[in-house]
Amino acid sequence: MSKLPGWKELPLGATITEPGNATEYETGLWRSAHPVTDETKCIACGVCWAFCPDASRVQYKRKKPNPQAFTDYYYDFNMFFCKGCGICAHECPMGAITMVAEERQ
Amino acid sequence: MKKATHERVAIEVSIAISEAARLLDVDVVSAYPITPQTHIVEHLADMVNNGELDAEYIPVESEHSAMSACIGASAAGARTFTATSSQGLALMHETLFIASGMRFPIVMVVANRSLSAPLSIWGDHSDIMANRDIGWVQFFAENGQEALDLTIIAYRVAEDKRVVLPAIVNIDGFTVSHVTEPVFMPDQASVLEFAPHKMFQMLLDPDRPVMMGPVGIPEIYTEAKMALDIALLESRAVIDETFGEFAKVFGRKYSAVEKYKSDDADIVIVTMGGISETAMTAVDRMRKRRKKVGLVRLRLWRPFPFDDLRDALKKAKVLIVFDRALSFGGCGPVASEIRANLYNSKLKRKPPVFSFVGALSGRDFTADQFAELVEKVEGYIKKGILPEYEIVGVRE
Amino acid sequence: MKNVVGLDVFAIKVLPKSENFTSGHRACQGCGPAVALRLISKALGRNTIIVNATGCMEIIASPYPHSTWRIPWIHVAFENTAAVASGVESAIKILKKKNKRFTDKGKITVVAIAGDGGTSDIGLQALSGALERGHNFIYICYDNEAYMNTGIQRSSATPFGASTTTSPAGKKVKGQLTWKKNMPAIAAAHDIPYVATATISFPLDLFEKVKKAARAEGPAYLHILAPCPTGWRCDPSVCVETSRLAVETGIFPLYEVTNGEWTLSHEPAEFKDVREYFKLQGRFRHLTAEQINFIQNRVKDDFKRLKKLCNMLGVK
Numbered sequence: 001m002s003k004l005p006g007w008k009e010l011p012l013g014a015t016i017t018e019p020g021n022a023t024e025y026e027t028g029l030w031r032s033a034h035p036v037t038d039e040t041k042c043i044a045c046g047v048c049w050a051f052c053p054d055a056s057r058v059q060y061k062r063k064k065p066n067p068q069a070f071t072d073y074y075y076d077f078n079m080f081f082c083k084g085c086g087i088c089a090h091e092c093p094m095g096a097i098t099m100v101a102e103e104r105q
Numbered sequence: 106m107k108k109a110t111h112e113r114v115a116i117e118v119s120i121a122i123s124e125a126a127r128l129l130d131v132d133v134v135s136a137y138p139i140t141p142q143t144h145i146v147e148h149l150a151d152m153v154n155n156g157e158l159d160a161e162y163i164p165v166e167s168e169h170s171a172m173s174a175c176i177g178a179s180a181a182g183a184r185t186f187t188a189t190s191s192q193g194l195a196l197m198h199e200t201l202f203i204a205s206g207m208r209f210p211i212v213m214v215v216a217n218r219s220l221s222a223p224l225s226i227w228g229d230h231s232d233i234m235a236n237r238d239i240g241w242v243q244f245f246a247e248n249g250q251e252a253l254d255l256t257i258i259a260y261r262v263a264e265d266k267r268v269v270l271p272a273i274v275n276i277d278g279f280t281v282s283h284v285t286e287p288v289f290m291p292d293q294a295s296v297l298e299f300a301p302h303k304m305f306q307m308l309l310d311p312d313r314p315v316m317m318g319p320v321g322i323p324e325i326y327t328e329a330k331m332a333l334d335i336a337l338l339e340s341r342a343v344i345d346e347t348f349g350e351f352a353k354v355f356g357r358k359y360s361a362v363e364k365y366k367s368d369d370a371d372i373v374i375v376t377m378g379g380i381s382e383t384a385m386t387a388v389d390r391m392r393k394r395r396k397k398v399g400l401v402r403l404r405l406w407r408p409f410p411f412d413d414l415r416d417a418l419k420k421a422k423v424l425i426v427f428d429r430a431l432s433f434g435g436c437g438p439v440a441s442e443i444r445a446n447l448y449n450s451k452l453k454r455k456p457p458v459f460s461f462v463g464a465l466s467g468r469d470f471t472a473d474q475f476a477e478l479v480e481k482v483e484g485y486i487k488k489g490i491l492p493e494y495e496i497v498g499v500r501e
Numbered sequence: 502m503k504n505v506v507g508l509d510v511f512a513i514k515v516l517p518k519s520e521n522f523t524s525g526h527r528a529c530q531g532c533g534p535a536v537a538l539r540l541i542s543k544a545l546g547r548n549t550i551i552v553n554a555t556g557c558m559e560i561i562a563s564p565y566p567h568s569t570w571r572i573p574w575i576h577v578a579f580e581n582t583a584a585v586a587s588g589v590e591s592a593i594k595i596l597k598k599k600n601k602r603f604t605d606k607g608k609i610t611v612v613a614i615a616g617d618g619g620t621s622d623i624g625l626q627a628l629s630g631a632l633e634r635g636h637n638f639i640y641i642c643y644d645n646e647a648y649m650n651t652g653i654q655r656s657s658a659t660p661f662g663a664s665t666t667t668s669p670a671g672k673k674v675k676g677q678l679t680w681k682k683n684m685p686a687i688a689a690a691h692d693i694p695y696v697a698t699a700t701i702s703f704p705l706d707l708f709e710k711v712k713k714a715a716r717a718e719g720p721a722y723l724h725i726l727a728p729c730p731t732g733w734r735c736d737p738s739v740c741v742e743t744s745r746l747a748v749e750t751g752i753f754p755l756y757e758v759t760n761g762e763w764t765l766s767h768e769p770a771e772f773k774d775v776r777e778y779f780k781l782q783g784r785f786r787h788l789t790a791e792q793i794n795f796i797q798n799r800v801k802d803d804f805k806r807l808k809k810l811c812n813m814l815g816v817k
Contacts, residue, residue, distance in 0.1 A: 007328035010328050012208040013208045013307060013318065014319060015316065015318075016319050016565065018568065019572070020521075021567055021568055022524070024567065025567055027526075027527070030530065031530070045514070050540070050704050051536055051704070051741050053528060053532045053533070054524045055524045081524035085738060085740070086530075087531055089738060090739060132595045159598070166629065167630070169584070170584035171584075174584050174585065174587050176577050176588060177552065177575070177589040180575050180585075180589065183588075183595060200577070203578060308602075309550050309573040309575060311547055311548050311606060314570070315573060315574075316568040316574045316575075318575055319563035319564070320559075321565060322565045
């Protein structure tokens with residue numbers, strides 16, 4: 001978290017002057033499961049990307065090709081932000097995503 | 106700045122206030138009617154629809170929305186104006202704290218009127234006394250000239266870079282708002298040079314996006330309120346400076362605390378608002394009868410003029426504070442603050458402070474009644490009585 | 502889907518990539534309103550000012566010192582979003598006219614965003630006033646059908662039968678006893694240029710409706726069903742599925758009212774049974790057969806009525 005200012009340096013009305021700085025916050029620490037994408041099934045339609053509440057679907061370069069897809073990228077999750085809600089897995093039209101429980105010490 | 110020119114006109118005070126808003130070239134007027142402020146918003150509508158004032162007139166659907174619209178407009182950078190009274194002020198209560206907490210230089214005129222119940226359209230200070238804590242600069246005007254002048258001063262103070270806080274100018278409902286008085290109307294060029302539109306508040310700007318009004322977590326709330334409080338306290342210096350400049354340009358000198366024959370007075374009456382003029386007449390009459398009575402009036406209510414008041418009252422042997430509102434079961438609000446002010450002072454002799462509450466809901470309190478009050482207090486002193494507070498002028 | 506005229510976004514892939522509603526917000530896992538706002542912010546672009554009511558989407562987006570919005574944003578109170586937006590819109594107008602600010606900015610879209618509570622309950626007065634005055638702004642209600650931020654209490658948008666903490670399914674009274682308030686119809690009654698219902702499971706429809714709202718000359722009202730897995734007691738993963746079923750059962754019809762003309766955006770070829778919608782959500786698990794039948798019949802009737810309205814007041 002950014003260091004909090006004293007009363008003298010605080011912008012008027014405690015206004016936040018850094019737009020979009022919520023990206024400093026690791027919501028990924030919340031999840032108890034994460035999505036695993038089978039890139040051979042992913043056609044990069046973008047449905048998972050559109051429906052993610054946390055904008056946590058990211059394009060990655062394909063290592064394994066999918067002859068049914070026309071992109072050199074597929075979608076996988078953003079580890080820093082993904083909360084593990086499972087919407088992507090549920091909505092994927094190709095069934096390419098599976099939710100796998102997190103394993104932590 | 107060179108001196109302003111004035112035109113002497115006979116004008117209803119409400120109209121004079123709207124004219125002040127016109128002279129100040131306000132951008133957005135947020136208007137909801139309530140007796141006795143209606144003439145202010147009506148005249149503003151006239152001026153806008155006649156093309157005399159270039160402003161957006163928002164006929165909002167409630168006072169809560171009136172202040173909310175002012176906040177939105179001020180956040181976009183507009184010079185905003187609104188007016189209200191009584192129930193309207195009570196309805197916008199939550200937004201008043203928000204306006205100051207978010208630091209928007211909104212100016213509002215309140216035509217002081219009593220609060221229901223019972224329903225009352227007539228004047229007293231209960232509406233504004235229920236709003237001491239809102240963090241706004243608060244002035245009290247006694248007549249039409251002061252109402253107009255203080256509105257101009259309010260904008261310059263509110264928009265000052267060192268302040269950036271909203272301000273209220275209080276006038277008595279009906280007894281000031283609806284009377285026709287001779288007023289010196291200044292020229293617009295001087296008004297705009299004296300109080301040009303400044304935008305030091307946080308601004309909504311697609312080129313510089315900010316987030317206004319975030320969640321004030323416990324780790325930051327105190328700091329935000331401290332900043333507000335310090336700004337309000339330090340606005341005093343700006344107010345004095347503005348009073349001084351105003352005198353130079355417009356020829357009328359105002360002070361946070363106004364004294365009338367009080368320097369050598371044994372008994373000092375303390376009032377606020379229009380009734381001060383009645384009290385001044387009473388003081389004159391009592392002086393003719395060799396009574397050493399004086400009057401001290403608070404023109405500035407917030408930030409509270411701690412030192413000026415102690416200085417004005419330091420020689421007084423007895424204080425009579427006349428409140429036009431009551432914190433039921435507690436005290437007259439002005440009296441309680443003066444008692445606290447004196448208690449917390451280094452004055453060797455702290456005079457007894459008699460708290461009287463009267464002139465509620467437009468009930469007349471005459472100069473003779475002030476004289477009776479002084480006699481009553483003299484009687485109390487002889488008997489060693491010091492009530493917490495007393496409602497006067499009431500039928501048994 | 503009907504109303505594809507003027508649709509410039511025809512596929513998910515063509516949705517704008519920039520995120521003006523960023524990651525890092527504190528919404529629950531699987532938050533429907535967050536999906537809605539993300540899609541809405543893509544449709545709005547950067548020349549926008551957001552006025553946000555107190556509520557879930559305000560709290561999760563603005564926990565000091567973090568901001569989830571990359572565009573200007575103001576939160577004032579709970580019930581006055583439309584009034585604050587009126588002030589912002591009026592100020593922009595006059596400041597442009599007087600050459601004080603915004604002179605080179607083109608049309609700035611003023612958008613008020615509030616939940617169902619802040620719209621159809623406490624915010625109704627301010628909304629009605631702003632719509633009547635004709636301010637040029639968009640009012641977006643994200644409807645998760647209860648006061649979710651304060652812990653799932655009922656609102657006038659809570660559907661019949663739903664269990665909330667203030668309309669619980671108890672031994673004597675089983676859930677909310679009144680039908681959901683028809684907020685879009687109330688907005689349409691104000692004679693404004695554009696009213697529409699939308700939901701997250703039809704993202705392109707939602708995107709296009711936001712664009713249409715932005716183009717409207719005058720007030721526009723969007724009512725967006727956005728499921729809340731926490732409050733609806735469903736698995737977060739079925740959030741979008743639930744919104745889809747709401748449309749496919751006819752419970753939440755998608756339609757527009759454009760200058761007084763009512764048009765359906767989507768009519769299911771075959772309506773799904775409401776039970777399919779209910780069985781995913783814990784807030785409905787207590788429903789008796791009688792209640793379900795009542796709801797099913799009312800939903801059918803309401804859709805028929807809506808169709809009649811569209812035929813009567815629709816495109817000639």
